[in-house]
Amino acid sequence: MPEQLITLGLIVIKLGLIFMVLLTLAAYLVLAERKILARMQLRYGPNRVGPFGLLQPLSDLIKLLTKEDFLPASADKWLFLVAPGLSAVTALLTFAAIPFGPPLKIFGRTLPLVVCDLNIGVLYFLGLSSLAVYGIALGGWASNSKYALLGGIRGLSQLISYELAMGLAVVPVVMMARSFSLTDIVMAQADIPYILKNPPAFLIFLISIVAESKRIPFDLPEAENELVAGFHTEYSGMRFGLFFVGEYINLVILGSMLTVLFLGGWHGPWLPGVVWFSIKVLAICFFFIWVRGSLPRLRYDQLMHFGWKVLLPLALLNVIVTGAALLWIG
Amino acid sequence: MHIWRDISGTLQPFWVTLRNMFRKPVTVQYPEQHREPPPRYRARLILTCDPDGEERCVACHLCSAACPVDCISMQATEAADGRRYAAWFRINFTRCIFCGLCTEACPTLAIQVTNDYELAGRDPLKLVYEKKDLLVDHCGQEPDYNFYRQAGIGVAAPRGGNQTESAPVDVKDLLP
Numbered sequence: 001m002p003e004q005l006i007t008l009g010l011i012v013i014k015l016g017l018i019f020m021v022l023l024t025l026a027a028y029l030v031l032a033e034r035k036i037l038a039r040m041q042l043r044y045g046p047n048r049v050g051p052f053g054l055l056q057p058l059s060d061l062i063k064l065l066t067k068e069d070f071l072p073a074s075a076d077k078w079l080f081l082v083a084p085g086l087s088a089v090t091a092l093l094t095f096a097a098i099p100f101g102p103p104l105k106i107f108g109r110t111l112p113l114v115v116c117d118l119n120i121g122v123l124y125f126l127g128l129s130s131l132a133v134y135g136i137a138l139g140g141w142a143s144n145s146k147y148a149l150l151g152g153i154r155g156l157s158q159l160i161s162y163e164l165a166m167g168l169a170v171v172p173v174v175m176m177a178r179s180f181s182l183t184d185i186v187m188a189q190a191d192i193p194y195i196l197k198n199p200p201a202f203l204i205f206l207i208s209i210v211a212e213s214k215r216i217p218f219d220l221p222e223a224e225n226e227l228v229a230g231f232h233t234e235y236s237g238m239r240f241g242l243f244f245v246g247e248y249i250n251l252v253i254l255g256s257m258l259t260v261l262f263l264g265g266w267h268g269p270w271l272p273g274v275v276w277f278s279i280k281v282l283a284i285c286f287f288f289i290w291v292r293g294s295l296p297r298l299r300y301d302q303l304m305h306f307g308w309k310v311l312l313p314l315a316l317l318n319v320i321v322t323g324a325a326l327l328w329i330g
Numbered sequence: 331m332h333i334w335r336d337i338s339g340t341l342q343p344f345w346v347t348l349r350n351m352f353r354k355p356v357t358v359q360y361p362e363q364h365r366e367p368p369p370r371y372r373a374r375l376i377l378t379c380d381p382d383g384e385e386r387c388v389a390c391h392l393c394s395a396a397c398p399v400d401c402i403s404m405q406a407t408e409a410a411d412g413r414r415y416a417a418w419f420r421i422n423f424t425r426c427i428f429c430g431l432c433t434e435a436c437p438t439l440a441i442q443v444t445n446d447y448e449l450a451g452r453d454p455l456k457l458v459y460e461k462k463d464l465l466v467d468h469c470g471q472e473p474d475y476n477f478y479r480q481a482g483i484g485v486a487a488p489r490g491g492n493q494t495e496s497a498p499v500d501v502k503d504l505l506p
Contacts, residue, residue, distance in 0.1 A: 040347040042356045294343035 010111055018115065022095060026248035027057035033289045040293040064241035072143060072234050079142035084235065084242035087135025091249040094128045097121040098256045099183045101266050101274040113266075113274065114183060121182035122170055125257055126163075129212055132250065133159045136214075136221055139243070140231035151230025154300065155221035158211060161307030162218070166208035168315035172201045172322035173261050186265030193264030200318045202262045204311055209254040211303065214247065215288060217295040218303055255284035369471075371445035372430045375421055377461065378442050378470035382486070385465070386440035386477060389416040393432035393441050401425035402432060402441075412485050413478070419461040424454045438477035442470040 031046065031053065038045030046053035071080065098121075101113035118124050133155050140152020174180060176197065177188040195202045211218040222230030232243045259265055259280040266273030268280075298306070358365050367373070380386050389406035401424075405417040432441050451457060469475075478486035480494060490497035 036351070039351045039355065042350060042353060044355050044357050044359070290344065290347060293347045295340070 007109075011115075014111075014113075015115060018095060019092070022092065022249055022252060023245070025252055026245050027061070029248045029251060029285060030060070030244070031056050032285070033292070036286070036289045037293050040290075061241070064238050067237040069239060070234075070236040072145065074144045075234065076142035076144065079138045080234075081239075083135050083139030083142060084232075084239040084246070085135075086138065087132060088242045088246035088249065090128050090132040090135065091246045091253060094125055094253045095249075095256070097124045097182055098253070098260060099186055099265060100256065100277045101272075112183070117181060117183050120180045122174060122180045122185075122261075125182075126167055126170070129166075130159065130163060132246075135243070135246065136231045139235065140221075143231075143234035145234050147227045147229070147233045148231050151221045151223075151227050151233070154223075154227075155214065155231060158214070158218065158220055158303060161304045162208045162211035162311070165204055165307055165311035165315045166212065168312070168319055169201045169205035169208060170261060171315075171319050172198050175319075175322055175326055182260050182265075186260055186267070189264040190267055193262060193267070195262040195264075198262075198318070198322060200314065201322070204315050204318065205258065205262065207311060209258060210288065210291060211307070213251055213254055213288065215251075216292045217298045219297060220300055220303060223297060251285055251288055252281060255281040255288070258284055367445040367447060369445060370443075371447065372428045372443045373447040374423070374444050374449055375426070375432065375459075375464065376442055376444055376466045376470060377419065377440055377464045378472070379465075379467055380438075380476040380478070381469060381474065382476065383467070384413070384478075384486075385415050386438045387416050387419065388414040388438055388440070388477065389419075390414075390437060392435040392437060396431045396435035398429060398431060399425045399427055412483075416461060419464060421459045421464060423449055423457040423459055439470075439472045439475050442472070444470075 034056075035045035035053070046056045049055040049059045071077065096115040097118045099112070099114035099117065104111045104113055136155035137152040140148040140150075140155065143149070173185060173194055176194060177185040179185060179188070214221050220230075221227075222232065224230070227233070232240055235243060256277075259277060263280050263284075266277045268276035271279075377385070377387050387404075389404055391404065391406070394400070394402040394404065401422040402420070404419040406414060407417040408414050428443070430443050433439075433443055436442075449457065476486075479492045483489070484491075
């Protein structure tokens with residue numbers, strides 16, 4: 001019995017740690033984004049609350065919690081209330097399958113540094129990333145506002161333009177690793193990460209996850225100078241906060257997926273695995289912020305055009321070429 | 331080839347933003363750092379004195395008539411020597427839009443703008459400035475002008491007694 005209790009306790013500790021780290025990271029990513037964007041625009045960014053503005057996330061949280069939780073009169077009440085949670089929960093759930101370090105030896109047992117090593121981890125990620133758009137679509141629809149509705153519809157049609165390419169960009173990785181399990185995929189990259197073995201797949205996946213994160217240049221669902229705030233126009237207080245936090249958790253998770261699938265996960269010289277994983281994820285988060293500071297928003301039809309006519313054929317071609325190469329090598 | 335132009339057009343902004351990230355921000359950190367506004371900046375209004383140290387304002391109400399938001403009010407009165415002045419003079423800075431039209435209307439250059447822009451406060455009633463708050467003991471931006479020594483009114487000097495004036499014509503000296 002105590003054996004099982006220790007196992008259970010370790011799992012609970014692991015869950016709690018992941019939960020805390022993810023939420024804190026999401027909150028501080030907001031600050032980091034504001035700071036880095038500001039420096040790119042020759043400003044300072046938030047620097048009033050605490051030293052270097054480090055308490056800004058806390059004051060933002062207090063502000064969001066104390067604001068009125070407004071429900072529009074003609075909104076679909078239950079869907080309106082559930083949608084932000086859907087957006088945040090799907091983002092949090094995705095992290096369950098992501099291995100963030102090599103297995104740890106503790107109390108004479110091996111503790112895998114992943115909440116749940118699913119043998120279909122890749123499919124789990126793809127499934128949850130499709131579910132996440134329900135938060136946006138339902139939130140936009142339930143608000144009963146034309147801007148929110150347009151944002152929700154855009155979110156859906158954006159999903160069908162990039163998701164196919166994203167799925168097909170993962171296929172070569174699965175073919176090379178011969179496994180759907182994310183841990184096995186990381187193990188298979190012990191020598192050479194897949195970014196070097198298959199750069200086209202990496203590029204297609206990178207562009208797709210920028211679209212998946214709904215950020216500039218693909219932030220059509222919340223295009224603020226066309227749609228007010230898109231799908232969360234009618235949301236206020238902590239419900240808006242959930243959408244917001246969900247977006248940044250999603251950022252961390254997409255960075256983790258990119259790390260796991262293409263950048264060799266926790267593999268790296270000298271430093272411990274968890275540190276390497278964090279460095280890679282944070283570097284990708286910086287890249288996302290950098291993209292936001294550099295590129296303008298694409299037009300709606302340009303994204304569809306790009307997704308269907310450029311990314312999808314490229315991804316298909318890449319699958320065929322990779323398959324042929326694998327057959328040839330044997 | 332369009333595609334190369336597109337790709338380079340997509341990559342160039344990254345270099346621009348990265349380069350700017352390591353430059354010094356141009357922001358003036360306001361409460362700690364102050365920027366001196368230009369001398370002709372239009373902010374807080376003052377009532378100036380002439381070079382003799384007397385009040386310039388003659389309470390002609392032209393400023394309050396020119397004011398588009400009606401934030402200037404006063405009561406005119408006259409001293410024993412015939413000099414007009416304002417018994418009370420009030421500018422409501424919660425209304426003032428700092429357009430400077432009052433200073434253009436003023437015939438005696440009494441009301442003038444300064445570049446002191448830090449007027450913000452929590453109590454709106456403290457922004458209603460009375461004459462004692464507005465009156466200063468210097469000439470502002472016009473150090474030489476003295477209305478009573480230019481206008482030919484026999485208050486500060488007898489009629490025609492100023493340097494720029496000739497003595498009044500005695501219209502009766504041509505009479506037979």
